[in-house]
Amino acid sequence: MYETSYHRADSVADAASKIGDEGKYLAGGMTLLPTMKQRLAAPDTLVDLTHIGDLKGVSVNGKEVRIGAMTTHAEVNGDAALQSACPSLAKLAGGIGDPAVRHRGTIGGSIANHDPAADYPAAMLALNATIHTDSREISADDFFSGMFETALNEGEIVTAISFTAPDKGAYEKFRNPASRYAMAGVFVADHGGDVRVGVSGAYSNGASRNSEMETALSGNLSADALDGVAVDAGDMLSDIHGSSDYRAHLVKVMAKRAVAAM
């Protein structure tokens, strides 16, 4: 790691004023810090967002859910109101990484990083979530623009995510045997018969929806409904852990299992 200066922000405005040209916002640091240790990133300033009270916590009002960006995976997993309103998301959070990761990593950090194999992005797409920043609101569909790329502008801070809880939802993933990240993570959410399917880990452009599956499932929410759907391997990642054909196959298998679990 190269030398860097650290600033603990006490408000969003304070954070934005400190970031400078070569700084980086620090959330849980689950990706940024290892990258810095390997000298692959060398920000001159780290602005720590995790102590800003406004960015933390889960609030549930009927079916309306809002989660502060600096809420940890463990907090999302353990929130009783969320477990009742949207158990699928709480369960997803409980399956991210390991206990240490879940107590440091945050939802805002995860989606802002948009690791293609992270779990939350699939959920944001399927839940039709809104990403709140310090300057605007962005729909999940517009937010995830490519592998490790988002619609965020330079210096823009994710403050929260919000969504209307679906009638039902489920997330199933197949873990990479080495990294344990998702090789195919599929979140299926039923919004009053309108089904959305978000996929992490498999697509080469990052988290994506699968419209063929959505069409097949809307109106017939059963695993069998997916039998006739062909998942196009052409859009999929291919590496030593699995070819694009294997990933395409996994997406379908995970989608069917998610539907079966709903």
Add this chain to the structure above:
Amino acid sequence: MASHLDSNVIPPSRQRETPRAGLTWIGQSMKRVEDPRILSGKGGYIDDVKVPGMAHAAMVSSPHAHARIVSIDTSKAEELPGVIGVYTGEDVATVVDPCPSFASPPVTQHAMAIDKVRHVGEVVAAVVAEDRYIAEDAAALIEVEWDVLPAMVDIEASLEAMGDGVLHPDDRESNKALDESFEFGPVSEDFDAADRIIKRRLRWNRSSAQAIETCGVISQWDAFKGGYTIHANTNFYNFIPFVIGGSLRVSPGEMRIIPVLTGGSFGSKVFIHKIIIMTSALSRLSGVPVKYIEDRLEHFTNSDSHGSDRLYDAELAINDDGTFKSLRFTVLDDYGAYLQFGVGTHGNAMAQVTGPYQIGSFGMRVIAVLTNKTQQGPYRGFGSEVTNWVMERMADAAAEELGRDPLELREQNMIQPDQFPYMIPTGNIYDSGNFQKVLGEAKSLFDLDAWRKKAADMRAEGRCVGIGVATCMERSVYGPTEWWSLNNKETPGFTLTSTPEGISARIDPSGKLFVTLHSPMVGNSPETVVTQILAERLTVAPEDVVINYSDSQSGFNGVGPQGSRFTAMVAGACVSAAIKLEERLKRFGAHMLQRRPEDMELRDGKVAVKGLKDQETSFADIALNSSFFRLSFPDGEEFDSGLETTAVYDHPLSTDPHEDREHLGIFYPIVGHICHIVAVEVDPGTGKVEMLDYAAVHDNGTIVNPRTLAGQVWGGTANGIGTTLSEQFNYDESGQFVNPNFAEFAMPTANEMPRNFKLGHVETPSPYTEYGIKGGGEGGRLGAPSALTSAVEDALQNYGVKISALPITPPVLRGLIREAEQAA
């Protein structure tokens, strides 16, 4: 009838302590005496060691698999403040010579590459600087110009390579490093006479152990004495000076190698001679002590400890009644860019190549291939894990072709309890065993009959559930001939030592027993087992035994933990030392009690008159008197001051290979037996394997400490599970090592271990070692791959899937299932 084995005569046993019931300390699950200081962070690993004035090295490694070094520009690095010196392979070669090689003829390897690199990660330059940060920054400023050569990646293609594809054109015209054929017994006749020949092509891919700690060295050149002081986490510190003295251009005695606690080896730290040589050269060139600790990437790509990488064409000759007659195979082994140990890993496998079965003859052609990959080195099993798997695959294949129950077929061919010592066709013996008993225990521990019914029921529900059984050998206490017996017959190489192990022991005037070991602690339990054995033999309390380690100048014979030898060998040294100490204790004690030595016995840390309760004197009193009050005793050398001794135990049972290699002699005779039974479920949608139940029964002879042995078995099984299901080093077509990190190399964690691992033991003592102890450091990995492979094949019986290559990762299995689905 004359046999090729007639000239291989089994020497008589030299056992002094017979196996017996009623031992006090041997057999107890005593807590490890090593643990308190390790668990409290006070162990002292290589990276904890700091030497005054110490500088740090960072390396520049090759990004290419095969390339000529056109030029190296070190000027920018040299200008960086804090840099002490920048050195290339040519600089290093001014003070050291090439690395030792056991290959015949040798394959030249420089500790730091000169002219040419032959694998990704090979070091071409180093920076020595005030700290590692500066060293790494400077290393990044070194510019190397490369002339990239064709990369040899495929085992079979590399054999055909010509011109620039030849790795060592100065030494060899092709990439075939060795090609030797052997016949042990009437192989051709047995094959001609057999009813059937079972044939399989089997592939075992490379991986390696990844200990938590990488390899590391601190070396200090002493310009005045002309030698080196070296801290290193090698397994082999009392032996390595003799291996590397030539390379370092000093006599072995001019090297002082100081051992450190080692954070895991599994074979990977047996020698580490290359980085000792390289770091020593850097110290000599820079004039300061230099520390070099491999980072994880360097450990993956340059630590010369990759495991076996083999392609077998195997044939088993059988009769229709199920009798195994003969085994033969041709094996190509991808050794990578160099050949440090020759084909020692195949020599090792000759110890038990025919498994627990009565097979009359065995033939082999072994072809060692050089490719542009990191070279092979030791990994738990040292090649025998592969032949165990091949033998068990062939047994399963035979059962399938005959329509027989695989377990019953194995039992039919097993060596019987009254046939020991049993000489296998290669000439090695199995000293003792009761394979039927081990199998029986395993069946009962696993509840095999119930599981078979349950698995059938689950399969009837459409689930892919199967059971696999492996009955394998675990050779232990290696003899040195394994290193060279398969070498080119015209130039076999060398005869090594008897692989001895020694200790020194002293009872001080406080009554404590101070013991010095000559082998390091590598995550095994040397202090615990020595404490238990000496407490047993000398009747002292374990808390009165204090263990220390020598360095290579104060120490003597010690070969260290490898080849599942340490406990059995050090037990011999402990017994020898105890015999010598006992004699002196009795002599002094008898004089103090005014008795004859032959009237005395050892009793609870005292010398006592046999049969008399109060006539005794403590070891402490004897030591005090013998150490400080010499004049209280008679004249004569036998009463010289002090109670101390040294003892060395040589290999208990070995014979030389036959000159014409009709047999290989006895070289690995202390054999354990293992039976693993596992039930798995395969998820046909993903190809993922889940272990539902696992039982392992090991026979390692007399057990010194069940707790530490269990740790070895569990750990070895974890290694074996990784080898079978997930671990593989991937090289792409250009020779890039694609996954040298834990995000990409799929090593299993606790999450992947079977939830309910059941461990059982049978104790068939060795007639040749003290107390009947056998080694047990590798067995888990020697058995798990065979059992798991069989279980997966059984689970996929409805698809007709056959497993002929490891690892069986989820995409591999899913691919096999898909092929079967498409064929159906």
